[in-house]
Amino acid sequence: MEIRERYESLKGLVTQRKAEFAALMDFVENETSYLTAPASTRFHLCREGGLLEHSVNVCENMLKIRAALAPEISEESCAVVALLHDLGKAGMPDRPMYIPNQPTAKQKQYGYGPSVPYHTSDKLTYLSVPVRSLYLIAPRFPLTEEEAQAIVYHDGQYVDDNRSVATKECPLLFLLQYADSWSCFVTERR
Numbered sequence: 001m002e003i004r005e006r007y008e009s010l011k012g013l014v015t016q017r018k019a020e021f022a023a024l025m026d027f028v029e030n031e032t033s034y035l036t037a038p039a040s041t042r043f044h045l046c047r048e049g050g051l052l053e054h055s056v057n058v059c060e061n062m063l064k065i066r067a068a069l070a071p072e073i074s075e076e077s078c079a080v081v082a083l084l085h086d087l088g089k090a091g092m093p094d095r096p097m098y099i100p101n102q103p104t105a106k107q108k109q110y111g112y113g114p115s116v117p118y119h120t121s122d123k124l125t126y127l128s129v130p131v132r133s134l135y136l137i138a139p140r141f142p143l144t145e146e147e148a149q150a151i152v153y154h155d156g157q158y159v160d161d162n163r164s165v166a167t168k169e170c171p172l173l174f175l176l177q178y179a180d181s182w183s184c185f186v187t188e189r190r
Contacts, residue, residue: 003053010059013079017142021080024141032090032136038098039089041118044188051089057187058082062179070171080143081150081176088132095123097132130154150176 001009014021028034039045039054059082066078091097099121101114127135130152137143137151150173153165165173 003049003056006056006060007052007083010056010079010083013075016074016076020141024137027140028084028087028090028136031093032087033096033098034087034090037090037096038118039086039188041098041120042116044184046117051086054183054188055083055086057183058085058176058179061182061187062175065175065179065182070175073172073175077144077147077172078175080141081147081154081172082179084133084137085151085154085176085180086129086133087136088127088129090136091121091124091132092136095121097121097124097129146170146172149173153177154180156181 011021011025033051035052036048037051038047039050045051045054059079062078062082063075066073066075089097097120098118101116101119103112103114107114133151134143134148138148143151149165149170153169153173154176156177169177
């Protein structure tokens with residue numbers, strides 16, 4: 001299946017809050033760069049559409065882990081946090097976070113692209129990606145406390161700010177952390 005088909009199928013898992021989720025995703029898809037943004041500036045899936053592909057990968061992997069280890073956690077919560085955990089990478093409406101770099105004159109001369117494909121926009125007030133994700137979601141969609149925790153702390157040990165949640169993680173957060181890591185370091189390196 002193509003990425004857009006996989007994405008649409010995963011969105012269909014949100015049934016209990018379907019109307020609110022549809023309104024949020026209309027905003028996300030039509031007013032931010034979520035569908036076209038890269039997943040990073042120079043690492044995993046640093047290409048157009050990389051953020052969407054990464055979000056779908058995380059969601060699919062999270063659902064597999066959930067089925068094996070925590071079937072009591074709702075598929076809906078998994079879909080919500082997996083698809084939206086990195087929404088902050090889309091930036092703000094009309095102000096994407098990641099901007100394409102241009103090749104230097106020498107790179108152009110020899111037919112190469114830029115060494116680092118993207119840079120972070122200086123037109124955004126600094127917010128970490130998870131905090132910006134929550135900032136974009138919260139006014140438009142009713143998250144549970146567990147969903148908010150999972151989104152805000154999904155980077156786990158990779159971010160110093162996350163030490164405050166140590167030993168207080170809910171199972172949904174653990175599922176998202178592992179699915180995100182598996183997606184970045186295994187699925188997306190294939």
